[in-house]
Amino acid sequence: MTFVVTEPCIKCTYKHCIDPCPVDCFREGPDFLVIDPEMCIDCNVCATECPVKAIYQDKELPDDQLEFIEINRRLARIYPSATNVKVASAEKDEWANVRDKRHLLELPEST
Numbered sequence: 359m360t361f362v363v364t365e366p367c368i369k370c371t372y373k374h375c376i377d378p379c380p381v382d383c384f385r386e387g388p389d390f391l392v393i394d395p396e397m398c399i400d401c402n403v404c405a406t407e408c409p410v411k412a413i414y415q416d417k418e419l420p421d422d423q424l425e426f427i428e429i430n431r432r433l434a435r436i437y438p439s440a441t442n443v444k445v446a447s448a449e450k451d452e453w454a455n456v457r458d459k460r461h462l463l464e465l466p467e468s469t
């Protein structure tokens with residue numbers, strides 16, 4: 359099993375989840391974080407830290423977020439390790455309240 363970052367994180371990325379992870383399995387893209395499923399030890403520390411509740415265990419994902427299992431897997435291969443540098447901005451706060459953001463996430467053709 360693994361934990362999975364889902365749609366609410368897109369363009370939000372508060373990053374409260376990164377430091378508490380004991381195995382450094384977060385990866386960071388321009389507007390989104392993902393969890394490397396090969397590294398996650400299923401400890402549940404990160405999910406409780408996320409202020410927008412974007413992180414779920416894979417077996418507890420809402421039906422409309424199931425595609426994020428594959429999205430995390432694919433992007434973890436190409437995103438670099440996440441930094442804990444936090445950028446607070448009014449824009450992030452606005453995006454935190456937007457739920458329909460999946461179309462804004464750029465995915466590579468094939469990974």
Ligand code: SF4
Pocket residue numbers: 361378379380381382383384393397398399400401402403404405
């Ligand atoms: Fe890291 Fe634990 Fe979250 Fe997995 S569940 S990403 S190991 S903090």
